Structure formats: C-alpha cells, structure tokens
Amino acid sequence: MQKIRFGILGGSGLYNMDGLQDRREITIDTPFGAPSDAIAIGSLDGVEVAFLARHGRSHGLLPTEIPYRANIWALKSIGVEYLISVSAVGSLREDMPPRHMVLPDQFIDLTRKRDGTFFGDGAVAHVSLAHPVCAALSQVLADAFDDAALPAATLHRGGTYICIEGPAFSTLAESQLYRAWGASVIGMTNLPEARLAREAEIAYATLALVTDFDCWHPGHDVVTAEMAIGNMLHNAAGAQQVLRAAIRRLGAAAPVSQAHSALSQALVTQPAAMPAATRDRLAPLLQKYL
Numbered sequence: 001m002q003k004i005r006f007g008i009l010g011g012s013g014l015y016n017m018d019g020l021q022d023r024r025e026i027t028i029d030t031p032f033g034a035p036s037d038a039i040a041i042g043s044l045d046g047v048e049v050a051f052l053a054r055h056g057r058s059h060g061l062l063p064t065e066i067p068y069r070a071n072i073w074a075l076k077s078i079g080v081e082y083l084i085s086v087s088a089v090g091s092l093r094e095d096m097p098p099r100h101m102v103l104p105d106q107f108i109d110l111t112r113k114r115d116g117t118f119f120g121d122g123a124v125a126h127v128s129l130a131h132p133v134c135a136a137l138s139q140v141l142a143d144a145f146d147d148a149a150l151p152a153a154t155l156h157r158g159g160t161y162i163c164i165e166g167p168a169f170s171t172l173a174e175s176q177l178y179r180a181w182g183a184s185v186i187g188m189t190n191l192p193e194a195r196l197a198r199e200a201e202i203a204y205a206t207l208a209l210v211t212d213f214d215c216w217h218p219g220h221d222v223v224t225a226e227m228a229i230g231n232m233l234h235n236a237a238g239a240q241q242v243l244r245a246a247i248r249r250l251g252a253a254a255p256v257s258q259a260h261s262a263l264s265q266a267l268v269t270q271p272a273a274m275p276a277a278t279r280d281r282l283a284p285l286l287q288k289y290l
Ligand SMILES: CSC[C@H]1O[C@H](OP(=O)(O)O)[C@H](O)[C@@H]1O
Pocket: 010, 011, 012, 013, 054, 055, 063, 086, 087, 088, 089, 166, 187, 188, 189, 190, 224, 225, 228, 229
C-alpha cells in the first residue's frame, strides 16, 4: 500500500475532513486494540491524507476512553509522518477569547488514567518531551492560516495547553490555579497524543480552537459542553480551510522535523535484546532501528 505521510486527528465538532477526493475507509487492528474509528483516506488537492476522529465519528468516547496508542500506532503503520491535531480548548487568557485559534507549543499533563507509552515489556526508551510540539509543523499551520485568509480570524502562535483528565470541566479554584501557572488554554486530549506521537517519531502539532473561557471569567458564562461544541462548529469551516492549506503546503514541501529521529537517542534497550513479541508489537516504530 502507498504510504500516507500526512494525518489529521479531528476532535470535538470535527468528525470529518471536507473535500476528500477518492475517499475510502480502512479499519486497522493494532496490538493496542482498535483505533477510535475507521481511518478515512483520500486526497486533498492531490495530496493523500488520513483522517481519524479521536472521539469516534459519533463522539462516543470520553477523553479517558480514547485508545491513544491504537490511534497513533495505526497512523504510523500506514506511513504517517506528520500529524495535525484539531482540538476544542477553553481559554485561560483574556486575550484569547472564544473563536480565536491558538497553536500551543507547550503542554502540562494533569491526566491520571492514560496509557503513556508504547514501551515496556522488555523495551526501554526515554524520548525527550522538552519541546512536545513540532515547531516546523506548527509553522506550516501558521502559514496555512495566512493562506486561508479567513475573514476576522485571529491566530495566536504559542501557548501552554494544560491537559486535564476530565470528563468534568474544572472547578473555579483549579481554573484560577492554571491561570496563575501561566497556562493559556485547557483541554483533555492532546498531551497523550503528543507524547505517543514523539515515541512513534511522528511530527505533531495542534490547531486549537477556543470555544469558551472555562469558568474563571467573571464576564462570561461557565463552560458547558453545548457551548464548546457550538463554538467549535461555528469555527469548523475555517479550521477545514486552514487544514486544507496546510496539507497543500506539506505536499509541496514537508519540512525537516527533529521528531523524525526522536528514538535515535532514546532507545536504551537495543531491539536485538528485546523479547521477540515486544519487538513485533513495536515493529512500525522500530523498523529503521532493526
Ligand atoms: C466537548 S468539550 C470537551 C472536549 O472537547 C475537547 O476535545 P478535543 O480535544 O478532542 O477537541 C476536550 O479535550 C474535551 O475532550
């Protein structure tokens, strides 16, 4: 099968990629279970791309229930090297109101119930997460935002995304604490993906769409799921245009990414010393190190 180098993970309110030509779906079983849904593959302006709805197409998976490892493994197994996440986020900053877009460059992990690694069972690796977002891919998204020339849209380059376990939204005290920590936006999904994508040597960047002010803003209503999805849907057409422009750019010239060699200095156990079953399970990740 031809490799699909570019992937999109759609979040709340983004369950499909518009305009996919020659669209087909593939179902992949992985050693880490089934992904969130079938993966849609098709071409955008002549560039092959894979799309996966992280909560499933009918949004049936809680952030805690998303099979992050299966999703990343499945995308890696079809050749994905660049992965764009689209996510709804709450804002922790006055200057990032609902309907603005943000390209986070840092994460804080407050999740407690997520599978955090592909490794274990005789295979040890410690990747660097100092810079969890691929700066080159994030720059492609920033340029794509300019290409899309959306009327009255604002993009913030950089910001810290705090990832909570959910599914409940934060308490007021928590929201104020995260603001005091200097976090910019809040969500429930991105950090496990960024970490696993790094282990899989996939460049990862997020296009975050602000849907609410969480619960800290005295002048705005407290976030509800209805509010978040409603604002996300309002932004979805713009997000689709940015994605399309990003894929066009990647197809023309995909940037060099340090993420693509993340394991070169991270593998502690040499593949030859790993149990055969572990090596087989990690085959798509370890291929070039065998
Ligand atoms: C429906 S609001 C809460 C929900 O939205 C975000 O999801 P995603 O990152 O997939 O867009 C947030 O992380 C929560 O899962």
